[in-house]
Amino acid sequence: MLTPRRSRSAPQHAIYGSxxxxxxxxxxxxxxxxxxxxxxPDEQGVLKTLCSxxxxxxxxxxxxxxxxxxxxxxxxxxxxxxxxxxxxxxxSSSGRDAAPSAYRFQKVHQETxxxxxxxxxxxxxxxxxxxxxRACMVGALEKQxxxxxxxxxxxxxxTISSPLxxxxxxxxxxxxxxxxxxxxxxxxxxxxxxxxxxxxxxxGEAADEAMKQLVVYELDLGLNSVTRKSSVDIDNGASKLIAxxxxxxxxxxxxxxxxxxxxxYRSGDSDQAVELRTAIPRRAELPLDRGVLVTxxxxxxxxxxxxxxxxxxxxDLFKVSxxxxxxxxxxxxxxxxxxxxxxxxxxxxxxxxxFAASEFGDHxxxxxxxxxxxxxxxSSSVEVKLENGGYDVGSLAMDIDGITGQxxxxxxxPMVNLDKIDTMPSLAPTLDMKIANLLGEESPQIFCxxxxxxxxxxxxxxxxxxxxxxxxxxLQGNPIAVFTMKRDPSDQHMSYGVVSFSNASMVLKMGESxxxxxxxxxxxxxxxxxxxxxxxxTFVQITPTGIRHVQEKGRVSEWDAGKRNI
Numbered sequence: 001m002l003t004p005r006r007s008r009s010a011p012q013h014a015i016y017g018s019x020x021x022x023x024x025x026x027x028x029x030x031x032x033x034x035x036x037x038x039x040x041p042d043e044q045g046v047l048k049t050l051c052s053x054x055x056x057x058x059x060x061x062x063x064x065x066x067x068x069x070x071x072x073x074x075x076x077x078x079x080x081x082x083x084x085x086x087x088x089x090x091x092s093s094s095g096r097d098a099a100p101s102a103y104r105f106q107k108v109h110q111e112t113x114x115x116x117x118x119x120x121x122x123x124x125x126x127x128x129x130x131x132x133x134r135a136c137m138v139g140a141l142e143k144q145x146x147x148x149x150x151x152x153x154x155x156x157x158x159t160i161s162s163p164l165x166x167x168x169x170x171x172x173x174x175x176x177x178x179x180x181x182x183x184x185x186x187x188x189x190x191x192x193x194x195x196x197x198x199x200x201x202x203x204g205e206a207a208d209e210a211m212k213q214l215v216v217y218e219l220d221l222g223l224n225s226v227t228r229k230s231s232v233d234i235d236n237g238a239s240k241l242i243a244x245x246x247x248x249x250x251x252x253x254x255x256x257x258x259x260x261x262x263x264x265y266r267s268g269d270s271d272q273a274v275e276l277r278t279a280i281p282r283r284a285e286l287p288l289d290r291g292v293l294v295t296x297x298x299x300x301x302x303x304x305x306x307x308x309x310x311x312x313x314x315x316d317l318f319k320v321s322x323x324x325x326x327x328x329x330x331x332x333x334x335x336x337x338x339x340x341x342x343x344x345x346x347x348x349x350x351x352x353x354x355f356a357a358s359e360f361g362d363h364x365x366x367x368x369x370x371x372x373x374x375x376x377x378x379s380s381s382v383e384v385k386l387e388n389g390g391y392d393v394g395s396l397a398m399d400i401d402g403i404t405g406q407x408x409x410x411x412x413x414p415m416v417n418l419d420k421i422d423t424m425p426s427l428a429p430t431l432d433m434k435i436a437n438l439l440g441e442e443s444p445q446i447f448c449x450x451x452x453x454x455x456x457x458x459x460x461x462x463x464x465x466x467x468x469x470x471x472x473x474x475l476q477g478n479p480i481a482v483f484t485m486k487r488d489p490s491d492q493h494m495s496y497g498v499v500s501f502s503n504a505s506m507v508l509k510m511g512e513s514x515x516x517x518x519x520x521x522x523x524x525x526x527x528x529x530x531x532x533x534x535x536x537x538t539f540v541q542i543t544p545t546g547i548r549h550v551q552e553k554g555r556v557s558e559w560d561a562g563k564r565n566i
Contacts, residue, residue, distance in 0.1 A: 010428035017073030170196035180246035361455030
């Protein structure tokens with residue numbers, strides 16, 4: 001039976017950051033293309049929803065950004081409304097300890113740049129942010145791209161510039177990412193394909209010869225203009241870009257270009273840039289004519305090192321690492337890590353959690369047990385250039401057109417480096433549904449066929465009321481009983497909660513927050529087996545050794561059970 005906890009549509013995007021308070025670790029999800037949700041794991045690793053809101057439009061892209069020196073993140077939303085919208089999370093002054101109902105999304109700024117609708121030349125499909133939080137680029141599937149300069153005024157409020165155009169006609173865009181340039185002029189990299197000659201060539205030769213290009217756009221903050229800095233040919237299987245941390249973050253800078261069957265590292269944007277390529281290890285059962293594509297990625301940053309984790313369409317996770325000395329990279333390694341259900345987005349927490357928003361079925365939160373320091377299959381870019389223009393990568397030989405050798409592995413179950421600690425139930429996608437009363441209950445049940453492949457499930461749903469969590473409080477120890485009481489018999493709602501342990505009791509005052517109190521006069525050194533508010537407004541506490549009656553003005557009368565136990 002599916003519980004009502006977070007069983008709505010599947011997330012399309014997931015971003016990680018500190019949105020509600022400094023040093024908080026949270027994830028913002030876009031569900032079903034028009035719902036924004038803020039989620040945070042508690043100390044036990046259970047995901048809790050802090051706030052959720054519907055938006056009037058379809059969310060196409062989502063990115064976090066942070067100003068230099070700031071400790072909280074903003075949210076940039078790209079949608080089909082023809083606007084770029086910037087949000088922040090606001091809540092009570094208690095910050096990370098506030099009740100979930102205290103948080104909400106607040107619109108900080110919105111800028112209209114085009115017509116509404118999912119149009120191929122109206123930006124919103126792609127969104128990239130400068131790692132230093134100085135600018136962002138919003139791009140369309142074709143032609144149009146805008147760059148906005150982000151800044152703060154004298155009151156520390158966010159300001160946004162007029163859009164700077166970076167359009168290029170007859171160019172299809174596959175991905176956009178912000179490069180880590182330190183505090184030099186911001187740069188954005190894009191995978192593009194020029195189809196101008198293809199439209200004019202009926203023979204099809206131009207289409208066969210067309211090459212994807214890695215294009216770098218530079219924002220000159222002094223001149224307030226965007227220029228197309230460089231354009232170099234890249235493999236036609238390129239589909240995804242990953243920015244590598246720069247020198248300030250103990251990285252070499254540059255880009256990881258995820259292509260079909262292998263990953264390329266490029267140190268710069270010129271023809272003389274260092275380029276290292278490494279094959280992606282393949283499952284042993286995959287045929288050689290079937291390519292391997294990277295569909296999701298996440299980065300783990302530590303004090304003096306970083307790792308990039310990528311996932312293929314089959315669900316296999318790989319750790320991508322660079323051997324470098326400053327900005328000079330000598331080796332690129334891709335190592336098998338673990339296998340989880342294919343995800344649309346992945347987020348890594350500083351606490352050591354990995355959240356994977358699954359493409360089909362439930363979404364999971366994993367805890368890192370290790371960083372892949374075992375003897376799993378690994379491919380490296382220690383290469384020797386061949387006469388035919390190919391590379392000899394360790395035991396793997398591959399040419400520019402594709403892989404001719406293979407580095408294979410067997411997926412391992414159970415996982416070695418990850419441990420699943422929480423699950424967000426999801427009915428998406430629901431492929432079939434029947435209503436029947438197979439259990440002979442008062443109301444019929446709903447039976448759904450959900451998921452795909454190994455994530456396929458048959459679920460039973462019962463009609464019921466949704467339960468919303470208003471407040472929570474951590475407890476020390478394992479409680480054995482809970483009682484609720486009113487402050488006055490005429491009150492509509494309960495005011496106190498009594499939590500009983502084996503040798504102690506705790507009285508909690510319930511309101512916008514839950515906090516301990518001694519207003520009731522109960523004995524907190526003994527176990528409570530009964531608690532109630534009497535008709536005259538006095539309190540009664542029943543313990544194994546007696547009955548305690550708390551009267552007006554704190555007067556207490558107590559009956560001792562003697563040698564007997566209640």
